Amino acid sequence: xxxxxxxxxxxxxxxxxxxxxxxxxxxxxxxxxxxxxxxxxxxxxxxxxxxxxxxxxxxxxxxxxxxxxxxxxxxxx
Numbered sequence: 184x185x186x187x188x189x190x191x192x193x194x195x196x197x198x199x200x201x202x203x204x205x206x207x208x209x210x211x212x213x214x215x216x217x218x219x220x221x222x223x224x225x226x227x228x229x230x231x232x233x234x235x236x237x238x239x240x241x242x243x244x245x246x247x248x249x250x251x252x253x254x255x256x257x258x259x260x
Contacts, residue, residue, distance in 0.1 A: 197258070204259050212259050219256035223249045 204212060226249035233242035 200255075200258055216256050216259040219252045219259070223252040223256065226252060 207215070226245045230242045230245035230249060233239075233245060
């Protein structure tokens with residue numbers, strides 16, 4: 184898969200999810216965004232904790248959870 188193909192697929196996916204999120208009532212979007220931001224904060228904390236415990240695979244897992252939660256929260260703005 185070439186870089187431009189991946190970029191097109193990413194753009195289509197972003198557009199699809201943004202459209203789906205916009206169909207939610209504002210109160211639901213706000214509550215979901217708040218929950219995702221809480222998840223992001225907790226996951227990034229857990230990533231640091233696992234890194235300090237020398238458990239790199241779990242640190243990577245929690246870091247990814249935090250990053251994805253943050254991306255989804257931004258899509259809800």
